[in-house]
Amino acid sequence: MTTFAVKFLGCKVSQADAMQARQALLEAGYREAPEAQAELHLINTCCITSEAQAKSRHSVRRSLQTAGQVLVSGCASNLDPRQFADIDPRVRALTGTSDDVAAQLGGCVDLEHDLLARQRPAVQTPGPGPSRTRGFVKVQDGCDCRCAYCIIPTVRGGARSRPASAVLDEVRRRVAQGQPEMVMTGISVGDYRDPERGLDLGQLMMEVARVPGVHRVRLSSVEVIHVRDSLLAALSTEPRICPHLHIPLQSGDDQVLHDMGRHYTSEEYLAIIARLRRAVPSVNITTDVIVGFPTESARAFDHTLAAVERAGISRVHTFPYSPRPGTAAAGLGDRVPAEEKKRRSQVLRGRSEVLSRVRRAAKLGAGEQVLVDKVAQTQCSGYTADYTRCYLPAGAAQRGETVAVVCRELQADGLRCQRVDGAAAAASLSS
Numbered sequence: 001m002t003t004f005a006v007k008f009l010g011c012k013v014s015q016a017d018a019m020q021a022r023q024a025l026l027e028a029g030y031r032e033a034p035e036a037q038a039e040l041h042l043i044n045t046c047c048i049t050s051e052a053q054a055k056s057r058h059s060v061r062r063s064l065q066t067a068g069q070v071l072v073s074g075c076a077s078n079l080d081p082r083q084f085a086d087i088d089p090r091v092r093a094l095t096g097t098s099d100d101v102a103a104q105l106g107g108c109v110d111l112e113h114d115l116l117a118r119q120r121p122a123v124q125t126p127g128p129g130p131s132r133t134r135g136f137v138k139v140q141d142g143c144d145c146r147c148a149y150c151i152i153p154t155v156r157g158g159a160r161s162r163p164a165s166a167v168l169d170e171v172r173r174r175v176a177q178g179q180p181e182m183v184m185t186g187i188s189v190g191d192y193r194d195p196e197r198g199l200d201l202g203q204l205m206m207e208v209a210r211v212p213g214v215h216r217v218r219l220s221s222v223e224v225i226h227v228r229d230s231l232l233a234a235l236s237t238e239p240r241i242c243p244h245l246h247i248p249l250q251s252g253d254d255q256v257l258h259d260m261g262r263h264y265t266s267e268e269y270l271a272i273i274a275r276l277r278r279a280v281p282s283v284n285i286t287t288d289v290i291v292g293f294p295t296e297s298a299r300a301f302d303h304t305l306a307a308v309e310r311a312g313i314s315r316v317h318t319f320p321y322s323p324r325p326g327t328a329a330a331g332l333g334d335r336v337p338a339e340e341k342k343r344r345s346q347v348l349r350g351r352s353e354v355l356s357r358v359r360r361a362a363k364l365g366a367g368e369q370v371l372v373d374k375v376a377q378t379q380c381s382g383y384t385a386d387y388t389r390c391y392l393p394a395g396a397a398q399r400g401e402t403v404a405v406v407c408r409e410l411q412a413d414g415l416r417c418q419r420v421d422g423a424a425a426a427a428s429l430s431s
Helices: 014-029 052-063 074-079 098-106 152-157 162-178 202-210 229-237 254-261 265-281 298-311 328-332 338-361 422-431
Strands: 003-008 040-045 069-076 092-093 134-138 181-185 216-219 244-246 284-293 315-320 367-375 379-383 390-395 402-410 413-419
Touching: 003 014, 014 040, 014 069, 014 098, 014 134, 014 181, 014 284, 040 052, 040 074, 052 069, 052 074, 069 074, 069 098, 074 152, 134 162, 162 202, 181 202, 202 216, 202 229, 229 265, 254 298, 254 328, 265 298, 284 298, 284 338, 298 338, 315 338, 338 402, 367 390, 390 402
Parallel strands: 003 040, 040 069, 069 092, 134 181, 181 216, 244 284, 284 315, 390 413
Antiparallel strands: 367 379, 367 402, 379 390, 402 413
16 A cells, blocks of 8 residues: 545644645655555544544545555544544554644555565655645644633643744745745634744744745734734734634623633623724624523624624624533533524625625725636636635636735625726726
């Protein structure tokens, strides 16, 4: 077995871990192949909800239809490796940190039961990496917050930061591989503190932005209590740092926030958002909300709707609550009926669509810079710095190219745009 494919479920950290595993397999002499042709599949799993665990198990079963062996890593594997190992003898659950997993893969620890002492190909130089324009760079792992509903500190451990020197080395490698945008990821990324020089998150992002070849630096997600002065300074002074922050709200009701073990009130959240907008008027804010927490009443849900409106949030990712064994909230049961969770989710998503449309409509006729990350026969597309998806006609740009556009028409999830260059751009923007 010499060919492999890597998949991941869940957050940007899971994606970064999957790419670390991919690199370890390449360096161990394995050859990457399309999923349907790969003999070995590695799946980095998620356990943030029971649904995520179920999807992880489903992904394993689907891989077994074509792969000779499936390796499972990540949060769900750490939480309960037996749930995967019991599926089929061809499944092997790997546990530990992403570094632990990479070390096992890099050491070729009996991945294939030695395949009767198969002949291994010569170790090959790793390829140019995934055909993505965005590099997900994990700068931090683990969390000390222990929110009542969350199992992640159990499977990831306490907060710990990666040395800035290692982060910057990875950024340089990713630039060399053709990735001009860096996304800083972590479980509690705002806890970042460089163990070597003491840099905090904002200072680290400023250093990443100065690496030659980096066009954009983006933050994957940050807690509102971590939106500190240095981060505001980085956002407001360095044009390469993207004016988009994903800041989880989870609830707009103070009692629910207290029961969740969150470390802010709704008014404190809104005050920090207002301060952020004063520092960076163009900032685009998106969020997460848990719907149907056991102590969330209809009135509490209304408070969440009001907080989303007041914060000017442009997109809400909703997560129906599900009890996680081993968490503090598990003893509260699951009091909100499934149908009511579904209704509240639909209401919140509907309001989110309205807010997103309002923000996108304000861009019509305006100029933007779009980093193209998808090219197809019918169209190409990419994101603006504030994370608005823009669509262009087929052939308008190449993957990895940053182009000037004028926003012309609303689409369901973005904007239809027209590419403009040089004098044409100036004329379009002045008309």
